[in-house]
Amino acid sequence: MSEDLILGLLSENIVILLAAVFLIVVVLKGVRIVPQSEKHVVERFGRLHSVLGPGINFVVPFLDVVRHQISILERQLPNATQDAITKDNVLVQIDTSVFYRILEPEKTVYRIRDVDGAIATTVAGIVRAEIGKMDLDEVQSNRANLIASIQSSVETAVDDWGIEVTRAEILDVNLDQATRDAMLQQLNAERARRAQVTEAEGQKRAVELQADAELYAAEQTAKARRIGAEAEAYATGVVAQAIKENGLEAAQYQVALKQVEALNALGNGDGKQTIVLPAAALEAFGDAFKLLKG
Numbered sequence: 001m002s003e004d005l006i007l008g009l010l011s012e013n014i015v016i017l018l019a020a021v022f023l024i025v026v027v028l029k030g031v032r033i034v035p036q037s038e039k040h041v042v043e044r045f046g047r048l049h050s051v052l053g054p055g056i057n058f059v060v061p062f063l064d065v066v067r068h069q070i071s072i073l074e075r076q077l078p079n080a081t082q083d084a085i086t087k088d089n090v091l092v093q094i095d096t097s098v099f100y101r102i103l104e105p106e107k108t109v110y111r112i113r114d115v116d117g118a119i120a121t122t123v124a125g126i127v128r129a130e131i132g133k134m135d136l137d138e139v140q141s142n143r144a145n146l147i148a149s150i151q152s153s154v155e156t157a158v159d160d161w162g163i164e165v166t167r168a169e170i171l172d173v174n175l176d177q178a179t180r181d182a183m184l185q186q187l188n189a190e191r192a193r194r195a196q197v198t199e200a201e202g203q204k205r206a207v208e209l210q211a212d213a214e215l216y217a218a219e220q221t222a223k224a225r226r227i228g229a230e231a232e233a234y235a236t237g238v239v240a241q242a243i244k245e246n247g248l249e250a251a252q253y254q255v256a257l258k259q260v261e262a263l264n265a266l267g268n269g270d271g272k273q274t275i276v277l278p279a280a281a282l283e284a285f286g287d288a289f290k291l292l293k294g
Helices: 003-030 105-113 114-129 134-142 143-159 177-246 249-269 279-293
Strands: 031-034 036-045 047-052 055-058 064-071 080-085 093-103 163-175
Touching: 003 031, 031 036, 036 105, 047 064, 047 105, 055 163, 064 105, 080 114, 114 143, 114 163, 134 143, 143 163
Parallel strands: none
Antiparallel strands: 031 055, 036 047, 036 064, 080 093, 093 163
16 A cells, blocks of 8 residues: 555544544534533623524534623522611611522623622612611511511612522611610610509409499398388288288287287296386287287
């Protein structure tokens, strides 16, 4: 085999090999496999061309370049502390934490350079503005409403950056020592006031119950007297009716009977009694015996 033939075959093999390599490179450049947790921003001639989602994607080799590989996983900003002044002029320190994720990476990479820094600055300003609308008591008692308001304001502010704020948290509200001492004194004074009010209400309730008891006793006494008066009136009516129906003799007979019973009771005493009676009484007893014998 001649030298020219060998050189020709070698050149042919090199061309085939180069063509195979070129084909492999073209395939590798034209096929892009994007992980599930990412999105890729593609540029063509230095300008935004497309955004590749998870899976297999095809691009034009040597023309399309994947310039940015953006993670779409949820991210957490480092915990930050902001000084703020409440509506009632109390200086507080607010510890915040923000979670977000990138939805439109083409906006994020071309509209903002430092995403974390921009979000942190925005959150700090919004927290100060929201705290300034509330008194200290409202900041501590309505933390859920404050968090919702901050998250809503942050979402509106970062919407142009293709970002979604998934959660904003207020971790703690810190006060200086002087404010804490003043609040402690106020709390102790409030507890003492409540104790005095409770004691006064208890005394008032005791007086009310005592008055109710006395009123009830008076009502029962009056009721008993009324019943006794009604019974006495009824008995008097019965006697009057008996006198009307049976005449005066029946009444005299009952009186005489009572007189005799009284005399017998005196005579049956344990000691010896000397009974002195006026003449009128003797005549009355005599009439009584006559009635009884009759």
